[in-house]
Amino acid sequence: xxQLVQSGVEVKKPGESLKISCKASGFSFSTSWIGWxxxxxxxxxxxxxxxxxxxxxxxxxxxxxxxxxxxADKSITTAYLQWSSVRASDTAMYYCAKxxxxxxxxxxxxxxxxxxxxxxx
Amino acid sequence: xxxxxxxPSSLSASIGDxxxxxxxxxxxxxxYLNWYQQKPGKAPKLLIYAAVSxxxxxxxxFSGSGSGTEFTLTISSLQPEDIATYYxxxxxxxxxxxxxxxxxxxx
Numbered sequence: 001x002x003q004l005v006q007s008g009v010e011v012k013k014p015g016e017s018l019k020i021s022c023k024a025s026g027f028s029f030s031t032s033w034i035g036w037x038x039x040x041x042x043x044x045x046x047x048x049x050x051x052x053x054x055x056x057x058x059x060x061x062x063x064x065x066x067x068x069x070x071x072a073d074k075s076i077t078t079a080y081l082q083w084s085s086v087r088a089s090d091t092a093m094y095y096c097a098k099x100x101x102x103x104x105x106x107x108x109x110x111x112x113x114x115x116x117x118x119x120x121x
Numbered sequence: 122x123x124x125x126x127x128x129p130s131s132l133s134a135s136i137g138d139x140x141x142x143x144x145x146x147x148x149x150x151x152x153y154l155n156w157y158q159q160k161p162g163k164a165p166k167l168l169i170y171a172a173v174s175x176x177x178x179x180x181x182x183f184s185g186s187g188s189g190t191e192f193t194l195t196i197s198s199l200q201p202e203d204i205a206t207y208y209x210x211x212x213x214x215x216x217x218x219x220x221x222x223x224x225x226x227x228x
Contacts, residue, residue: 037165045157045165045208047217061216062122095164105171106212107155111164 002026004034004096004112011118012086019082020115022096027110029077030054033099035108036070036081040092050099051079086119093117123148123211127220133228140196142223144209149189153213156185156194159222160205168207169194201227 007021022034036048049060053072060070072079079096094115097108124147134140144154152172157165167176169185172192182197196203204227209220 044222045159045210045219047210047219049216059215063216097165100170105153105155107167107170107210108157108165109167109170109176111166114164 002098002110004098004110006094006096006112006115009116009118011120013121014087014119015085016119017082017084018086018117019080020094020117022079022081022112024077024079024098027098029072030074032101033106034072034079035097035099036068037095037097037108038064038092039095039114048081048094053077053079086117088119088121090117091119122216123150123214123218125209125211125218125220127207127209127223129223130221131224131226133226134199135228136199136201138199140199140203140225142194142207142209142225144187144192144194144220146190146192146211148214150211150213152188153211154185154187154192155210155212156183157208157210157219158203158205159208165208199225199227 005023030053033050035050038046048064051058051070053074058070069082096112098110099106100109126145128143154172156169159165173185184195206222206224
């Protein structure tokens, strides 16, 4: 079965570091772009960027550049999203998603279940 | 960034109704447009890609049309399980951008 399984709920204090994960199975992880999408409470979807596990290429939305880091470990088919210092404004649901293969009109065809991150003092 | 504007922001319709949601882009990009459905408490689900192509397993009552800057998602006969928020997304420019969403409710 093609799926992405994300790590569990996180509750952090401002200034703490955080790394959440997205475990892939059932498809060629190394050669699939994996994206991250943020959804703040009661709000819409925001594209954060992508990582390509084969060579760890990354693309960041300007809104998230320098705020987060994408990485991937192809040996364990897992992608990561990390923060060096979280803020209250990082409180949101974070989804990983697999990008469709092919050159024309990429889309996210498989989604993880989401990881809820709460940052509060 | 490319702005994607959906209309309406919310919509109330009856079972069996034909429902249309519009997505307008601030710049043109051919058919690089996707539609997603998000039910409460769930991850989004891809419905339509490349403006008109139905994702495998999606009921045929869903269809997409348009190109350039104006796109539509149509549900030909609304079913109770279609209650959700719908998002468009352009995949031509970086950053990829989503519309603000259209919340669909049953009348």
